Amino acid sequence: MINKICVVGLGYIGLPTAVMFANHGKVVHGVDINEEIVNKINRKQLHIEEKGLKEKLVEAIDQKHLTVSTKPEEADVFIIAVPSPIKNDKTANLSYVEKATEAIVPYLQKGNLVILESTVPPLTVEKVMLPVLEKTNLEIGRELFVAHSPERVIPGKVFEELINNDRIIGGINEKSSELAVELYRTFVVGNIHITDAKTAELVKVIENTYRDVNIAFANELARICDNLNINVWEAIKLANYHPRVNIHSPGPGVGGHCIAVDPWFLVELQPETAKIIGVARNINDSMPHYTTNKVISIIDQQSIQHGKVAVLGLSYKADIDDTRESPSLDVMRALEEQKIEYSVFDPHIKEQIFMKQTKTIEEAVEHADLILIMTNHQEFKKLNPESLKDKMRTKIIYDTKKCIDEDKWKQAGFEVYFLGDSSSN
Ligand code: SAJ
Numbered sequence: 001m002i003n004k005i006c007v008v009g010l011g012y013i014g015l016p017t018a019v020m021f022a023n024h025g026k027v028v029h030g031v032d033i034n035e036e037i038v039n040k041i042n043r044k045q046l047h048i049e050e051k052g053l054k055e056k057l058v059e060a061i062d063q064k065h066l067t068v069s070t071k072p073e074e075a076d077v078f079i080i081a082v083p084s085p086i087k088n089d090k091t092a093n094l095s096y097v098e099k100a101t102e103a104i105v106p107y108l109q110k111g112n113l114v115i116l117e118s119t120v121p122p123l124t125v126e127k128v129m130l131p132v133l134e135k136t137n138l139e140i141g142r143e144l145f146v147a148h149s150p151e152r153v154i155p156g157k158v159f160e161e162l163i164n165n166d167r168i169i170g171g172i173n174e175k176s177s178e179l180a181v182e183l184y185r186t187f188v189v190g191n192i193h194i195t196d197a198k199t200a201e202l203v204k205v206i207e208n209t210y211r212d213v214n215i216a217f218a219n220e221l222a223r224i225c226d227n228l229n230i231n232v233w234e235a236i237k238l239a240n241y242h243p244r245v246n247i248h249s250p251g252p253g254v255g256g257h258c259i260a261v262d263p264w265f266l267v268e269l270q271p272e273t274a275k276i277i278g279v280a281r282n283i284n285d286s287m288p289h290y291t292t293n294k295v296i297s298i299i300d301q302q303s304i305q306h307g308k309v310a311v312l313g314l315s316y317k318a319d320i321d322d323t324r325e326s327p328s329l330d331v332m333r334a335l336e337e338q339k340i341e342y343s344v345f346d347p348h349i350k351e352q353i354f355m356k357q358t359k360t361i362e363e364a365v366e367h368a369d370l371i372l373i374m375t376n377h378q379e380f381k382k383l384n385p386e387s388l389k390d391k392m393r394t395k396i397i398y399d400t401k402k403c404i405d406e407d408k409w410k411q412a413g414f415e416v417y418f419l420g421d422s423s424s425n
Pocket of ligand 1: 151208253317
């Protein structure tokens with residue numbers, strides 16, 4: 001019987017997971033090395049934003065089903081959900097996974113199950129975790145059970161997806177998988193698929209790699225269409241009417257901490273073989289520069305002296321407040337390098353993080369020559385060009401997400417440009 005669970009790492013995945021188990025009758029102890037985070041949670045406050053998390057956390061603590069501290073406690077199951085980022089040289093940084101495994105070693109007992117939820121390169125459980133777990137002197141697979149069950153939820157819909165998404169469970173042996181299935185059945189309604197640990201590790205990485213390669217293909221098509229004067233958005237839409245085609249959307253780059261990171265795990269493991277994956281990654285990484293160069297060439301074409309760009313959108317995708325790995329950061333850097341004046345505005349980022357950030361859209365477009373749409377936030381789709389046009393010095397808009405109403409902007413006197421569609425001019 002699984003009664004008590006110790007969750008190590010209380011971030012975007014660990015905290016909602018801990019709270020879910022607590023609200024489903026388990027006794028949960030959450031651990032984070034960051035004392036500030038632990039203190040905050042103990043005061044029933046959040047350090048991350050997630051729909052529904054606050055109420056669920058309060059319920060878990062009030063019912064005394066959840067405790068948190070900086071140290072692990074003995075339990076039946078240990079879940080590790082810590083970051084697994086890449087280093088500057090694009091190789092995996094598995095030090096958090098290793099340290100978290102080391103931290104639980106003194107608390108492990110016969111019959112325990114250890115689960116890794118972090119996204120990791122294939123063979124991490126075998127090569128990084130198992131050597132550490134052997135220090136317990138418990139026989140792995142008979143006295144201590146181990147599985148990888150990657151998280152697959154999307155920020156903003158974490159609780160819905162924790163319950164409904166299918167889950168992959170890769171035990172190091174049959175008994176490990178069996179115990180992990182029993183655990184996740186506590187709240188998972190989606191199907192549970194059993195495999196081995198290294199396959200589970202690969203599955204998670206290739207889900208995100210599939211999206212990255214597909215987006216790179218769309219971005220390459222956008223560049224081809226820019227050169228051929230064809231509308232890439234129209235072409236992709238029509239191609240996707242084919243029942244077996246699903247081309248993703250081009251854009252100014254791929255942000256976030258998953259899709260832009262995980263493909264590098266495969267490139268690191270198999271540099272000679274993972275060729276398409278590496279090329280795709282580089283194409284997506286080059287999009288912020290491509291975008292900046294387009295902006296500069298539009299400004300030059302119009303013979304505008306000392307042009308000013310109003311960058312709209314800081315978060316890495318629509319309708320969220322997350323700026324991690326956002327292409328906007330690279331665009332701002334490139335504009336600075338090119339000594340182009342700019343301002344930046346995002347209705348979802350309330351705090352002043354960047355020097356050139358404005359509090360209102362009106363301030364951002366004041367005396368600007370070009371509006372650059374980087375994120376397809378609802379607010380930007382609905383922008384009223386009539387209310388902005390008189391504030392601008394020159395009326396140009398470059399939309400990298402093809403999210404604005406072209407006719408409306410043209411009627412207001414704007415020159416309208418889209419990424420991958422020079423046909424509109
Ligand atoms: N993007 C495009 N074109 C597209 C789709 C996305 O340029 O057609 C860009 C977005 O603008 C954004 C980036 O890609 O900058 C990534 O956005 P996303 O919504 O595709 O993915 P994430 O990083 O927010 O979440 C992904 C999800 N993975 C999959 O959909 C396969 C999520 O389920 C995972 O849990 C998460 O990664 C993770 O933790 O790995």
